[in-house]
Amino acid sequence: MREEAKPNLLIAASGTGGHLFPALAVAEELGDYNIQWLGVPNRLETKLVPSSYPLTTLNIEGIKKRIALGTIGVSFRIPPAVSKVVNLIKKNQIQGIFTTGGYISAPAIIAARICGIPVIIHDSNAIPGKVTRWFARWCHTVALGFPTAEKYFPRQRTIWVSTPVRKAFHSPQPLDLPLKEETPLIVVLGGSQGAVAVNQLIRSSAKVWLETGAVIVHLTGERDPEVDRFQHPQYYTFPFYENMAGLLQRANFAISRAGAGTLTELAITGTPAILIPYPYAAEDHQTYNAQTFVEVGAAVSYPQQELTSDTLEKTVLQWLASPKMLSEMGEKAKTLAVNDSAIQIATLLRQAVST
C-alpha cells in the first residue's frame, strides 16, 4: 500500500500508564494506519510515544481546572487547545480519533465534533471517568473495560471489550533476572507511578518473606525518597520496569494497586493478587475495579486505611505456603481475560472511519 493511501488516525491518550498502554496496544493493531498522537508536555507519553508516533502536545491546564470544578459544558468557551486539535485534524486529514478518557479527551472530542469525524472512546474503569461520562454522547462508540460500567451510558452505543494490553502479554516473554525455577516471585507495584504508602508497607515486612526463600521485585516509582532504605540480595527494586509481561507471567502473585491496566494484565497472565486500591482515586474507582477480581476469587482487596503491616505480613506468608491455592486463584483470574480487546477496538475504528 502506498504511504499516502493509509487512513489517518489521531490517538488522544495521556498521563498515566493506565491511559497510555491500552492506546499503544490498539495502535499496535493498526500498522496500516498513519497515527498521530495527542498528549501533554511532561507526562509519560513524552517518553513512550515519540519513538513510534509523532506527538503533538497541548496545554490543557484550563480544561483540567474546569473539569475539576464541574463547569465544563456544551457552551463552554472553546479554548486554544480545541483550535489546535482542529488544525491538526485538518492539516493531517485525520479521519477518526481514538481516546482513552481523561482530560485530553475533552479537546479531542470537541474538535472531532467540529470537524465531523468519529471518535471511539475506551474507558477502562468500573466507574468511568467524568470526561467519558460527559462527552460520550459525542462519540461513535464507548468501549468499556468492565461490563458493569454500561449503566453509566444508558443512551450511548457501548461495547464491553475489557482493556487492551501490550502484544507482549500474548506470548511467553523471557525474564532477565537470576531466578531459579522453583523460587517464588512476588511482584509489587503501585500503578505506573508507584505508590509510596504501599512501598512503606512492603519495606516493613519484606525481610520475613525473603527469609522463606522468596524473591521480591518491587516497582517503586520515581518519587519515593526512601527507596534505598531496605536492601537484601533477594530484593530487587526498579523505578519503572519495561518487561511487565515477562514479570507478571513469572510472578507467583502480585501485591498491587487496583488500576484497571494492571488488573487486566493480571487477568491475562493468570496472576493472583493482594490489592490495595489507591484511596484517593476519582470516585474511589479502584475499589470497584478490585471488586470484580475479588468476586471471582482471583484476588483479595484491603482498604489502605485498614491494612496493617501485621495483616499483610501474615497474608503473604500464608500465600507463600499455599501454591495450590495460588494456582486456583490464577485460573480464576484468567476467567476475566479478554485476549482480543485491542483487535476489537481496532476493528471498531476501521468500521467508524470507513462509514
Ligand SMILES: CC(=O)N[C@H]1[C@@H](OP(=O)(O)OP(=O)(O)OC[C@H]2O[C@@H](n3ccc(=O)[nH]c3=O)[C@H](O)[C@@H]2O)O[C@H](CO)[C@@H](O)[C@@H]1O
Ligand atoms: C492513581 C490513578 O488514579 N491511577 C489510574 C491510572 O492508572 P495507573 O497508570 O496508575 O495504573 P494502571 O494499573 O491502570 O496501569 C499501570 C500500567 O503501567 C504499567 N507499568 C507499571 C509499572 C512499571 O514499572 N512498568 C509498567 O509498565 C503496568 O503494566 C500497567 O500497564 O489510570 C487507570 C486507567 O484509567 C486507572 O484505573 C487508575 O486508577
